[in-house]
Amino acid sequence: MVRLITHNLLACHVKGCTSNNFPLEFKDVQVELRDAEFNSDFLRGFIPKIEWKALVDAARQVGNTSLPLELPEMLDDDFLKSLHHVLLEIHVEEGSMTCPNCHHVYPISNGIPNMLLAEHEIG
Amino acid sequence: MIPTPNLSHLTSADYDSVYEPAEDTYLLLDALEQDAEHLRELHATVCLEVGSGSGCVSSFLGSILGSTALYLCTDINPHACICSFRTGLQNKTFLDVVNTTFAGPFHHRLKNAIDVILFNPPYVPTDREEALNAQSKRYVEGSWAGGKDGMDITDRFLDVVKELLSPRGLFYLVALKQNDIPNIQRRMQDKFGLSSQTVLHRRAGSEHLFILRFQRTS
Ligand SMILES: C[S@@+](CC[C@H](N)C(=O)[O-])C[C@H]1O[C@@H](n2cnc3c(N)ncnc32)[C@H](O)[C@@H]1O
Ligand SMILES: [Zn+2]
Numbered sequence: 535m536v537r538l539i540t541h542n543l544l545a546c547h548v549k550g551c552t553s554n555n556f557p558l559e560f561k562d563v564q565v566e567l568r569d570a571e572f573n574s575d576f577l578r579g580f581i582p583k584i585e586w587k588a589l590v591d592a593a594r595q596v597g598n599t600s601l602p603l604e605l606p607e608m609l610d611d612d613f614l615k616s617l618h619h620v621l622l623e624i625h626v627e628e629g630s631m632t633c634p635n636c637h638h639v640y641p642i643s644n645g646i647p648n649m650l651l652a653e654h655e656i657g
Numbered sequence: 658m659i660p661t662p663n664l665s666h667l668t669s670a671d672y673d674s675v676y677e678p679a680e681d682t683y684l685l686l687d688a689l690e691q692d693a694e695h696l697r698e699l700h701a702t703v704c705l706e707v708g709s710g711s712g713c714v715s716s717f718l719g720s721i722l723g724s725t726a727l728y729l730c731t732d733i734n735p736h737a738c739i740c741s742f743r744t745g746l747q748n749k750t751f752l753d754v755v756n757t758t759f760a761g762p763f764h765h766r767l768k769n770a771i772d773v774i775l776f777n778p779p780y781v782p783t784d785r786e787e788a789l790n791a792q793s794k795r796y797v798e799g800s801w802a803g804g805k806d807g808m809d810i811t812d813r814f815l816d817v818v819k820e821l822l823s824p825r826g827l828f829y830l831v832a833l834k835q836n837d838i839p840n841i842q843r844r845m846q847d848k849f850g851l852s853s854q855t856v857l858h859r860r861a862g863s864e865h866l867f868i869l870r871f872q873r874t875s
Contacts, residue, residue, distance in 0.1 A: 535742065539727060540753040545765035547757075556765055570751065576725045579702045583770060622751075646738045649757035653793070656758065 535566075535625040535645040538592050542584055542621075546633035546640075547649070549657040554635040557588035560595040563629035563642075570622040577614050577621070581605070584621075593620045659690050662716040662748045667740060674736040676710040676800035680861035681831050685777055686717050688829065688856040688868035693721050699825055701772035705729045707759055707814060710800065712741030712752055714775055719750025726772070729763065730754045733795045758792075759814050760821055771821045776814060777831040782807040807836050815841070818871075819849040827872055829856070834865040842869070850874050 546555035586605045593601055600616040631640045631647065638655075641648050664678065689696065701722055706715045709730035719728055730741050730752045738754045745752030755762065763771075779788070781801040788804030803810055811830070818828055828851070832838055838855070845851040851871040858867045 535753070537753060540729070540755070543729070543766045544755070544762045547761040547764065552765075571724050573724050576702075576727075579700070579725070580727070583702065583766075585766070644739065645742065646735060646754060646756050648735070649755055649762045650733065650795070651758070651761070656761075 535627065536631075536642055536647050537622055537626075538589060538596070538624055539580070539621040541592050541626070541631070542589050544631070544647070544649070546636060546638055547657065548633070548636050548638050548651060548655045551633060551636040551638070555633055557585065557592060558631035558633060558640065560592060560626065561630050561632055563596055563626045565596050566625045566627050567623055568625055570618070572615070572618050574614050577617055578609065580621070581609070589620065593624070596624055596626065598624060659693065659717065659720050661686065662713050662720070662744060664711060664713060664744060664747075666743055666747050667711060671736070671740055674797050675734065675740045676737070676797060678711055678713045680859070680864065681777055681866050682713055684857055684859050684861075684866050685714055685775070685829065685831055685868055688870070689714075689718060689721060692827075692856060692870070696721055696773065696827070699772050699827070701726045703727050703729065703767065703771050704773040704775075705731070705760060705763065705767075705771050705821070706775040707731050708733075708776060708778060708800075709741040709752070709754065710737050710777075712744030714777065715741065715752050716744050716748040716750050718773065718775065719745070719748065719752075728752050731757050731760060733758050733792065733799055734797070735795065759817070764817070764820060767821055769820070770823055772823045772826045774818060774821060774826065774828040776811070776829070778811040778814065779803045780807040780811060780831065780833045780836055782835055785809060807833055811836070815845065819851055819873075822851075822873065824873060827870055830869045830871065832867045832869055834867070838867055838869070845871055846874070
């Protein structure tokens with residue numbers, strides 16, 4: 535299950551593809567929503583690791599527009615609830631992710647992203 | 658006592674294609690349990706298990722640290738990825754699983770950012786050829802075939818693990834006596850400044866298994 539939190543950490547790793555290789559672009563996705571336990575300590579700890587624009591764009595690609603374009607300075611409860619939902623409750627079950635630089639396509643099936651590379655593509 | 662993960666959803670058909678938890682797995686669980694306090698004090702945000710197989714070890718780590726951390730798992734074997742995910746669900750730890758080699762697609766975004774890294778690698782000495790074939794078949798053989806001195810596969814991860822480890826991060830590795838443990842420890846210290854200890858060791862049948870824990874020398 536590719537949750538958007540994981541998507542925010544995945545980059546293309548084809549040999550030589552080292553710039554503009556993030557974020558991967560979702561295509562033809564099927565999404566499922568599943569409840570996850572809300573934990574504001576986790577969210578606050580994780581926020582510094584997020585690439586914000588990539589997260590906002592990925593959320594839009596899967597049909598969610600609840601996040602502000604800029605990370606707010608005040609982390610109020612409403613904001614944390616939206617962030618929780620986007621990061622942890624949206625699951626991409628089918629579809630693919632394409633590298634913006636080399637256009638390598640990583641398929642997602644049965645919820646598992648296939649990021650294996652052929653021997654000659656491994657760095 | 659932290660309960661051993663419930664694996665009752667996995668059948669012998671799953672274990673035809675995925676590594677069944679064995680002495681090595683359980684020794685790693687024991688080491689994590691022994692280190693539980695130390696692990697909690699890290700306040701880990703991101704954990705990663707390379708080669709998660711059945712998902713038993715990451716689920717156990719999830720029981721130690723709870724829902725304040727993210728649990729990433731990788732495996733080259735797609736069946737293992739599915740089993741890991743299901744084992745997480747069964748044990749109330751959500752495992753975010755990616756079918757890939759080592760930590761490939763995470764290096765770009767998780768430089769010096771992973772607090773706990775676990776690897777129970779294919780460590781059995783075999784022909785080099787056999788280890789390479791097992792890697793490309795992405796099936797159960799890839800769980801053990803380790804090539805020369807059992808280190809051909811492990812070495813590829815040892816060369817990059819430091820880039821991922823957070824400043825206070827811990828890396829746990831399962832190894833066999835034949836892997837030449839003093840040599841592993843010396844190399845990691847000299848090349849990467851990672852110091853290490855043996856957390857536990859145990860003889861199981863013909864195998865003498867070790868759990869090593871690495872961290873940055875501050
Ligand atoms: C000894 S089994 C350990 C499984 C599980 N972690 C446990 O402790 O029971 C090794 C696992 O590593 C996986 N593996 C082997 N080579 C790998 C690689 N290059 N990258 C990621 N996983 C790999 C195998 O498919 C297998 O699931
Ligand atoms: Zn690329």
